[in-house]
Amino acid sequence: MKLAYYPGCVAQESGKELDMATRWVAKALGIELVSFPSFSCCGSGFLDEANEVLNIALNARNLAIAERAGLDLLTICSTCQGMLTLANVRLGDPKVKARVDGALRPLGIEYRGTTKVKHLLQVLTEDIGLDAIRAKVTRPLDGLKVGAFYGCHLLRPADEMGWESAEEPHSFEDLLSVLGASPVYYRGRVMCCGFPIQFVKPETASKIAGKQIVDAKAHGAEAMATPCPLCHISLDGYQNQAAKAVGHSLDMPVLHLPQVVGLALGASAEELGLQRHLVSTTPITDRLRARA
Amino acid sequence: MSEETVTATFDVYRFEPGKDAAPRYDRYVLDLPPHTPVLTALLKVRAEIDPSLTLRYSCRSAICGSCAMQINSKSRLACEAAIGPELERDGRIVIEPMRNQPVLRDLVVDQESFWRNYSKIEPHLILDPRHPMPEGRENPMTPEEVDRFKETPRCIACAACYSACPAVEADPAFPGPMALAKLFRFVVDPRDQAHQDRLVRIQTDGLWLCLRCHLCTEACPKDVRPSERIRDLKEMAIAAQGATEHGSRHAVGFKENIRERGQLNEMKLARQTFGPIGLLAQAPQGIRIWRKKPELLRAPHPIEGQDEVEKIYEALDNGKTKEDLP
Numbered sequence: 001m002k003l004a005y006y007p008g009c010v011a012q013e014s015g016k017e018l019d020m021a022t023r024w025v026a027k028a029l030g031i032e033l034v035s036f037p038s039f040s041c042c043g044s045g046f047l048d049e050a051n052e053v054l055n056i057a058l059n060a061r062n063l064a065i066a067e068r069a070g071l072d073l074l075t076i077c078s079t080c081q082g083m084l085t086l087a088n089v090r091l092g093d094p095k096v097k098a099r100v101d102g103a104l105r106p107l108g109i110e111y112r113g114t115t116k117v118k119h120l121l122q123v124l125t126e127d128i129g130l131d132a133i134r135a136k137v138t139r140p141l142d143g144l145k146v147g148a149f150y151g152c153h154l155l156r157p158a159d160e161m162g163w164e165s166a167e168e169p170h171s172f173e174d175l176l177s178v179l180g181a182s183p184v185y186y187r188g189r190v191m192c193c194g195f196p197i198q199f200v201k202p203e204t205a206s207k208i209a210g211k212q213i214v215d216a217k218a219h220g221a222e223a224m225a226t227p228c229p230l231c232h233i234s235l236d237g238y239q240n241q242a243a244k245a246v247g248h249s250l251d252m253p254v255l256h257l258p259q260v261v262g263l264a265l266g267a268s269a270e271e272l273g274l275q276r277h278l279v280s281t282t283p284i285t286d287r288l289r290a291r292a
Numbered sequence: 293m294s295e296e297t298v299t300a301t302f303d304v305y306r307f308e309p310g311k312d313a314a315p316r317y318d319r320y321v322l323d324l325p326p327h328t329p330v331l332t333a334l335l336k337v338r339a340e341i342d343p344s345l346t347l348r349y350s351c352r353s354a355i356c357g358s359c360a361m362q363i364n365s366k367s368r369l370a371c372e373a374a375i376g377p378e379l380e381r382d383g384r385i386v387i388e389p390m391r392n393q394p395v396l397r398d399l400v401v402d403q404e405s406f407w408r409n410y411s412k413i414e415p416h417l418i419l420d421p422r423h424p425m426p427e428g429r430e431n432p433m434t435p436e437e438v439d440r441f442k443e444t445p446r447c448i449a450c451a452a453c454y455s456a457c458p459a460v461e462a463d464p465a466f467p468g469p470m471a472l473a474k475l476f477r478f479v480v481d482p483r484d485q486a487h488q489d490r491l492v493r494i495q496t497d498g499l500w501l502c503l504r505c506h507l508c509t510e511a512c513p514k515d516v517r518p519s520e521r522i523r524d525l526k527e528m529a530i531a532a533q534g535a536t537e538h539g540s541r542h543a544v545g546f547k548e549n550i551r552e553r554g555q556l557n558e559m560k561l562a563r564q565t566f567g568p569i570g571l572l573a574q575a576p577q578g579i580r581i582w583r584k585k586p587e588l589l590r591a592p593h594p595i596e597g598q599d600e601v602e603k604i605y606e607a608l609d610n611g612k613t614k615e616d617l618p
Contacts, residue, residue, distance in 0.1 A: 009556035013558055013590065014558060049523060049530075050547040051527065200542065278580065
């Protein structure tokens with residue numbers, strides 16, 4: 001299958017390991033990623049707060065780029081997924097569409113709304129399919145207890161995201177099971193990571209991140225995994241602050257979605273960029289190596 | 293004619309602070325038709341099994357907003373939630389009081405902070421004393437003006453959103469989704485004469501603590517969509533006053549940042565949001581991350597077609613919000 005690859009800002013910069021792991025997994029599973037150096041930022045929820053229509057228009061341009069190539073668009077970030085999907089939804093309002101068209105038409109850009117926005121999690125579980133992935137597993141994850149952490153914008157608002165149940169999602173856990181991990185169910189898996197207010201009130205953001213990590217740990221998680229690089233920043237990059245907020249150390253390795261898949265499909269830690277994490281992932285890789 | 297019933301197991305939170313050492317869950321098993329509302333089941337428990345079970349309710353028709361509680365961990369109206377789907381999904385029904393408010397007894401919580409946050413936004417029309425309403429005249433609105441409220445007049449103040457909100461849980465400075473949705477309703481009311489003041493005040497009164505996680509919009513039994521109205525308020529607050537707080541500086545900084553290269557320049561945004569002194573306080577954390585992720589300090593290349601992005605900004609970033617202020 002062939003998809004317009006929308007890596008998003010973070011995976012091209014400080015979260016580059018996510019891009020590395022995505023490319024490795026795509027290659028292993030026969031997904032052709034078509035890059036477009038003309039994609040702009042999705043707005044990340046922040047641009048939307050400053051100017052909603054501008055944000056919709058910039059994403060209409062992104063969607064039109066994929067549309068012109070006749071491709072659906074692949075995201076690897078819950079927030080990119082949310083913002084691009086939301087643009088598709090809002091452009092269904094003729095008043096919004098008229099304003100956006102007014103800005104795009106003079107540039108020769110036409111948005112028709114035929115491009116579907118799909119997150120990697122959806123592509124893996126629905127398009128590639130769990131059976132096909134199971135067939136490619138060369139290093140089962142040895143019952144590693146993993147707490148999936150979905151990220152708000154992949155799920156909510158549910159009536160606009162058109163994805164699985166926002167209250168009881170299960171695609172990530174289904175995927176983890178196929179990879180040989182034991183999914184851990186905990187309340188925090190559908191909660192917020194705190195990232196949106198990391199720049200507003202860091203201590204509150206850390207309290208929220210800490211709460212979800214503590215919850216995952218209390219339910220036995222040895223690692224967490226997320227389909228969102230912004231959640232990853234909160235849970236991994238700022239985990240030391242989260243630990244301070246909850247008053248004890250957390251030591252919770254946090255993997256990106258394609259890193260968990262890549263590990264089970266036989267990628268090396270270096271190929272997946274695991275050395276770039278703030279919280280060491282060696283407890284996981286050592287365990288898998290001991291088993292192999 | 294006999295109706296088909298299901299055997300329903302309820303685990304109900306019981307706690308009387310000051311009397312009980314710790315909360316406990318009492319189990320009640322009842323045979324009921326699957327369409328039975330949870331509230332009806334709880335009233336049956338109270339009438340037939342345990343008269344001491346304490347809960348709040350009134351209209352039984354999803355109008356009064358009294359019976360919100362946690363049903364299998366979700367904040368919902370007990371009069372509206374049927375037992376059938378809950379049993380199908382979870383096998384039993386766990387009933388707990390709403391979150392983010394202290395328990396008075398069993399399922400009844402102290403709503404003091406919820407109502408305090410509500411009254412703080414001054415949920416009534418504020419008129420300018422220099423322009424009093426003419427004696428004996430009404431102050432009507434056109435249907436188009438009423439449409440500005442969007443779904444907010446539907447709110448029944450049940451506090452399901454307040455219970456579901458992680459910002460309320462983590463920070464008492466956040467007024468909660470319901471108070472902000474109500475504030476929106478008064479800000480866009482063409483008869484209100486304090487919308488400017490309201491927007492200025494809320495910038496420092498917690499507006500920017502919203503996590504936009506949309507858990508409130510998911511929890512709301514009336515589809516008021518508080519998270520979307522909070523977004524509207526943020527855009528209107530920036531239009532009214534400019535970027536004065538960390539939150540609004542971040543949003544406006546983000547907008548300017550994307551205009552330059554089409555994608556995010558992470559380091560520059562941190563500088564814009566925190567300012568030079570604030571940035572210094574962030575330095576130790578920044579250095580920790582930079583050592584693993586050196587790209588943090590690198591400005592990205594401008595995207596191809598940056599000129600298109602610039603032209604879209606020229607067309608649509610002209611200082612007007614989508615909700616033109618009254």
